[in-house]
Amino acid sequence: MRTVRFRYLPVALAALALVLPVTSLTDAQSKGTIKIATQSPLSGGQAALGEGIKLATQLAIEKLKGPIEKLGFKVELVPFDDQAKPDVGVANAANILADKDILLVVGHLNSGVAIPSSEKYKEAQLAMISPANTNPTITDRNYLNVSRVCGRDDVQGVVGAEFAKTTLKAKSAYVIHDKTAYGQGVAEFFKADAEKKGIKVLGFEGTEEKSNFDPIITPIKAKNPDLIYFGGIYDQAAPFFKQAREKGIKSQFMGPDGMDSTDLVKIGGKSVVGMHYSTVAGPVEKYLAAKAFKTEYKDKFKKDPEPFAAQAYDSAAIGLKAIEAAIKASGGKVPSREQVAVAVRKTKHTGLTGTVEFDEKGDPKKALYFVLQVASDDPTKWGDNKEVKRLSIAAPPLKKKP
Amino acid sequence: MDFELLIGIFPQVFLDGLILGFMYALIALGYTMVYGVLEFINFAHSEIFVVGAFVGVEILLTFQAAGLLALVSPFLVLLVVLLLGMLASGLLAVTVERVAYRPLRGAPRLIPLISAIGVSFFLQDAVRLVESVWRNAFNLVYPTMDTLNIRFSLTETIDVSVKSLVVIVASLLMLWGLHALVNRTKIGTAMRAVAEDQAAASLMGISVNRIISLTFLIGGAMGGAAGVLFGVQYSLINPYTGFIPGLKAFTAAVLGGIGNIPGAMVGGLVLGLLEAFAASYLSLLTGGAFGAEYKDIFAFSVLILILIFRPKGLLGEVVRERA
Numbered sequence: 017m018r019t020v021r022f023r024y025l026p027v028a029l030a031a032l033a034l035v036l037p038v039t040s041l042t043d044a045q046s047k048g049t050i051k052i053a054t055q056s057p058l059s060g061g062q063a064a065l066g067e068g069i070k071l072a073t074q075l076a077i078e079k080l081k082g083p084i085e086k087l088g089f090k091v092e093l094v095p096f097d098d099q100a101k102p103d104v105g106v107a108n109a110a111n112i113l114a115d116k117d118i119l120l121v122v123g124h125l126n127s128g129v130a131i132p133s134s135e136k137y138k139e140a141q142l143a144m145i146s147p148a149n150t151n152p153t154i155t156d157r158n159y160l161n162v163s164r165v166c167g168r169d170d171v172q173g174v175v176g177a178e179f180a181k182t183t184l185k186a187k188s189a190y191v192i193h194d195k196t197a198y199g200q201g202v203a204e205f206f207k208a209d210a211e212k213k214g215i216k217v218l219g220f221e222g223t224e225e226k227s228n229f230d231p232i233i234t235p236i237k238a239k240n241p242d243l244i245y246f247g248g249i250y251d252q253a254a255p256f257f258k259q260a261r262e263k264g265i266k267s268q269f270m271g272p273d274g275m276d277s278t279d280l281v282k283i284g285g286k287s288v289v290g291m292h293y294s295t296v297a298g299p300v301e302k303y304l305a306a307k308a309f310k311t312e313y314k315d316k317f318k319k320d321p322e323p324f325a326a327q328a329y330d331s332a333a334i335g336l337k338a339i340e341a342a343i344k345a346s347g348g349k350v351p352s353r354e355q356v357a358v359a360v361r362k363t364k365h366t367g368l369t370g371t372v373e374f375d376e377k378g379d380p381k382k383a384l385y386f387v388l389q390v391a392s393d394d395p396t397k398w399g400d401n402k403e404v405k406r407l408s409i410a411a412p413p414l415k416k417k418p
Numbered sequence: 419m420d421f422e423l424l425i426g427i428f429p430q431v432f433l434d435g436l437i438l439g440f441m442y443a444l445i446a447l448g449y450t451m452v453y454g455v456l457e458f459i460n461f462a463h464s465e466i467f468v469v470g471a472f473v474g475v476e477i478l479l480t481f482q483a484a485g486l487l488a489l490v491s492p493f494l495v496l497l498v499v500l501l502l503g504m505l506a507s508g509l510l511a512v513t514v515e516r517v518a519y520r521p522l523r524g525a526p527r528l529i530p531l532i533s534a535i536g537v538s539f540f541l542q543d544a545v546r547l548v549e550s551v552w553r554n555a556f557n558l559v560y561p562t563m564d565t566l567n568i569r570f571s572l573t574e575t576i577d578v579s580v581k582s583l584v585v586i587v588a589s590l591l592m593l594w595g596l597h598a599l600v601n602r603t604k605i606g607t608a609m610r611a612v613a614e615d616q617a618a619a620s621l622m623g624i625s626v627n628r629i630i631s632l633t634f635l636i637g638g639a640m641g642g643a644a645g646v647l648f649g650v651q652y653s654l655i656n657p658y659t660g661f662i663p664g665l666k667a668f669t670a671a672v673l674g675g676i677g678n679i680p681g682a683m684v685g686g687l688v689l690g691l692l693e694a695f696a697a698s699y700l701s702l703l704t705g706g707a708f709g710a711e712y713k714d715i716f717a718f719s720v721l722i723l724i725l726i727f728r729p730k731g732l733l734g735e736v737v738r739e740r741a
Contacts, residue, residue, distance in 0.1 A: 061556055061656060195711060221701060222711045227652040227659065230434035232710050238427045238575070251557055255654040262567055262579065266658030283559050283654055307489075 046079040047088040048350055050339060051330065052077060053112050055105060055123030055133065058097035061251035066125050068322030069147055070095045074121045075313060076332035083340045087348060091336070094118060098129050105129035109136035119342075119356045120145065120335040127151030127169075128197040134162045141354035146336055147327035150273065150296055151201050152211070155378040158414055161357040165372050166324075167296035167333050167383035169198065171409050172272050173205025176245065176294045177387045181213045183387075184268055184292070186242040188216040192256070194248030195222040202246055202272045202386060203247025215243075233263050241267050249274040254283035261287035268280055273297060276323040276388075286393045292404065297323050297369070298386040301399045302406075306368040317349045320399070330367035338363045379411035424702060429576045431698045432691070437582050437651065439690025440589035445667030446674070446682035447596065448511070448637035451492075454677035455613045455633045458527065461534040462514055463641055464664020465541035468657060470507035470642025471649040472545055474499045475558045484563045492563040493551060496584065496650065503646040504639035511638025512631050520627070540671035546657040557656045560649045585647045593683050596636065600679060609633060613677075666693075672719055675734025684732050692717040 054073045056066035074093050081091040096112065098105035105124060113136060114120050121137060121144040124130040130149040137144050138159050146154060146164035150172060154164055180186040189210055193203035200222060208218050218239045223232060233256075236244065244260065244267045246253040257269050269288065273295035280288055300306045306326045313321045338359035342351035345359070364373045372379050387405040391397060448463040477499050481487045487495065518537045549555055566581040581632045600606035611619040612629045620626045648663065649655050666689060674685025696713035724732065 059556075063556055219701065220706060221709045223697075223709075224711060225656060225697075226662075227648070228438055230438070231431060231694040231713070234430045234434060234698050235423070235702060236428050237430075238423050251654075255652065258653060262569075264569065264577065279557065283557060285559075285562060 023240045024415050026336050045144045047348075048109045049091045049092055050084065050092040050115050050119050050350070051094050051115065051117040052120045052122065052335060053094045053096055053115075053118045054328075055108055055112075055121055055129075057100040060093065060099050062100050062125060062249060064279055065148075065322050065324055066097075066100070066323035069123060069125060069328040072147075072313065072321060072325035072328040073332040075309075075316065076329045076336070079312075080333055080336050084336060084343065087340070087343050089343070089350070092117075095383065098124055098126075098133070100126050100129060101373060102129050102132050105133040106136055106204075109133040113137070113140050118142070118362075119339055119351070119353055122147065122331045122335065124149060125324070126196070126198060127154060127201070130154060131197060134159065137161055140256070141352075141357050143335065143338070143353065143357040143360045145331040145360060148297070148324040149198075151197050153197070153201075155411075156414065158377045160361070161354075163360055163374050163378035165334070165369070165380055166328050167385050167409070168379065168411060169202040169272070169340045170205045170412065171383070172294050172296060172385060173202045173207075174209045175387065175405075175409075176202075176206045176270060176272065177209035177213055177215065179292065179294065179387045180210060180243055180245070180270060180307045181215055183404065184243060186215055186268065187219050187333075188239075188241045189243040189245055190218050190236050190239065190241040190267070191220045191245045193220075193222050193249065194252050195224055195244070196248070199248035199272075199274065201247070202274075203245065206245050206247065206272075226252055226286075227255060229259045230255075230263070233260050233265065236260070237265050238264060238266075243268045245269055246271040246275075250277045250280040250283070254280050254288060258284050258292070270294075273323070277321075278398040281390060281393050281398065282395045284393075288390050289393050291390050292387055293390070294385060294387050295323065296383060296385060297327050298384070298388065298403065298406070299323060299401060300326050300368075302386065302403055303369050305370075309368050326368040330365065330372060331370055332370060333367050334360060334363050334365045337365060375411060375413075377414045382408050382410050384408050419506075420702075424699070426575050427698060429573070433576065433578055433582070433699075435691035435694030436687065437585050437690070438694055439670075439687035440586055441644060441648055441651070441686070442663065442670045442690050443665045443683040444466075444589050444592065444640055444647070446671040446686050447593070447661060447679065448641040449668050449671040450674075450676055450679060450682040451633050451637040451640075453671070454679075455609060455630060456519075456523075457529050457677075458519070459534065460511075460514075460519075460634075460637075460670070461531065461664075462518075462537035462541060463511075463637070464667075465538050465545070465660035466511050466514070466638050467641040467645045467648070467664060467667075468545060468655070468660035469510055469541065470503040470645025471655045471659065472549070472558070472657075473506040473642070474503040474649050475560055475655060477502055477560075478561050480643045487561060487563065492565045493584075495563070496566070496646075498698075500588070500643055500646050503642040505642070507642025507645065508635040508639035511634040513640070514541075515631060515634040520630075540655050549624025551658065557654055560653045560655070562653075566650065581650050585651055588643065588647060592640060593679075594733050596640070597679055599636075605629075605632065608683035669718070669721060673724060673731055675731030678731070678733050681731055681733035688732070689717060689721070692720055 054070045056069040096108040135202040141161045143161050150169045152170045191207050193199040218241050269291035271293045275293035276295050291387045300310050342355040385407045388401045391400045452460040518533045569579045571577045608624045612660040670685035670689045674681030696716035697710040701709040
């Protein structure tokens with residue numbers, strides 16, 4: 017027995033040595049640590065966008081944590097990789113809830129991940145500010161803790177249909193979607209509004225296929241629509257568009273903000289040049305206030321900010337402001353998660369992408385919608401995409417359930 | 419329902435299905451050969467396929483960076499890429515067999531199967547790691563070679579691209595070559611002997627280990643060729659691309675009668691055609707009630723039906739000899 021005990025002693029000492037200095041130092045200097053979590057895909061096909069959200073939040077925390085540090089708290093970023101998968105997002109959410117220091121989540125990228133994950137946050141009234149989730153359900157559940165700084169798919173679908181009708185003069189359209197909450201959602205709104213405006217919808221097709229689109233393309237080619245609308249994300253849409261052009265389809269292409277990544281032209285090449293996409297987040301270059309952000313981001317991370325990075329920066333800024341207000345309201349102590357969630361809703365913030373003020377359900381009172389045209393097959397020229405249309409539209413009011 | 423449309427697209431869909439089917443058949447060969455000799459399902463084969471695709475894209479991108487792509491004939495380039503992809507995948511398959519399967523030979527059936535699944539996960543993430551360190555990319559795109567994208571119009575409504583023809587011709591050549599190798603050469607006789615009875619084969623002076631390595635080399639090379647052709651045909655690949663085609667090809671192998679080489683080809687073609695027709699026609703025939711997303715359900719329902727009536731697969735009983 018004795019020898020066994022001695023054998024473990026050095027291990028225990030080593031473990032203590034690792035843990036002790038860290039805890040004692042922070043205790044001496046501050047009242048505690050406040051953590052801000054990000055949840056976005058950091059690996060997989062959508063990692064480019066997801067990483068933008070993480071890095072922009074990191075930048076926001078570094079630049080704007082001053083006021084909270086003055087109140088005696090450290091601010092830390094805890095990035096989570098939701099892999100764009102709902103189950104991973106929910107599992108991460110459980111870990112986030114377990115860490116009592118986390119008072120705010122900035123995320124997600126995908127609505128299909130954000131919706132189930134935020135059900136988890138709701139259990140603890142943990143505030144989530146979304147930079148990118150456009151599915152109406154996000155805020156239509158009327159949860160106190162869930163807010164977003166961007167527009168919505170039901171409006172985005174309408175913007176797309178409006179553009180197809182008035183600018184592209186499309187008489188017929190074929191709608192494809194990726195069967196996710198996001199892609200199918202926006203595709204359905206596009207279809208409904210397009211039909212209302214007199215565009216003939218020749219087909220409505222969902223697919224999870226990632227590489228071989230031949231059998232879907234053949235009927236489309238036979239029906240020869242003026243426009244093909246793809247409700248989904250670039251990693252699926254780009255190969256689809258590429259194969260469609262290779263098979264000789266001449267229709268115009270259009271999609272929602274899921275197209276908005278340099279990867280679209282990296283994969284799609286010449287076939288996507290000239291196509292249009294609507295977005296709730298224009299390229300960073302289109303926001304005048306974001307100029308300094310772009311340079312700082314590039315200096316620090318050696319790459320251009322992806323779309324939604326500026327929105328993530330604003331989300332984090334709103335969160336930091338709210339946390340500061342909540343600390344003050346609770347008399348300098350660590351606020352509860354619910355207090356932070358309440359404070360988020362009250363925050364009015366003028367950031368990189370404009371002034372954000374939340375309505376009763378967590379949508380921005382006015383959100384910007386853009387239609388852009390892909391300018392070049394050179395990925396480094398993604399910022400040159402031409403802004404064809406810009407609209408500021410109010411979020412639809414909360415539908416009262418009967 | 420628009421009958422003119424339904425009939426009009428038929429030849430094109432048939433062609434799409436054939437190309438997909440040949441792709442499945444090429445991958446299925448890797449499963450079927452290994453099963454024929456060892457009666458074991460090499461689940462890592464889908465990753466061996468992906469490694470072929472990645473080696474192919476890396477070579478093509480290197481060529482492109484060096485400006486060679488515009489100078490050299492695309493068919494020559496493709497031949498080089500195919501051979502190197504086959505070599506890489508073949509050698510990888512042999513290594514996998516040596517490291518992960520050979521030590522487990524003689525263990526209960528399930529043990530190497532689990533080892534294969536482990537190798538599959540390992541290779542997926544190894545490819546992901548290498549590509550993210552090397553290119554900081556997840557999705558890689560095969561460079562466009564204009565000559566391969568030229569389309570011939572067979573009639574007004576049907577056309578076929580050069581690269582599709584390349585896929586068909588290459589697949590046919592490889593399938594024929596393999597069939598001849600197994601049935602008409604000494605090596606093939608040795609392989610069949612090992613498949614029949616390892617102990618007896620080794621008593622007859624056949625080096626069982628060498629024959630098994632050779633089986634993995636050939637099966638892996640076929641997988642690598644399929645990977646390169648897959649990349650050329652569908653252009654986008656990522657480290658997880660292999661999973662679904664791998665599963666489908668395994669299914670094709672079972673459908674045709676696993677362990678049987680012509681069976682793999684028949685199974686691949688049947689599955690490819692079923693899938694293409696389901697994806698193109700389901701929504702047209704049901705007025706949009708069932709869309710292309712049901713193609714796999716349809717294809718696999720047919721598969722279950724076939725297996726209920728022919729449990730050994732389409733060609734499972736006709737040809738007794740294995741690989």
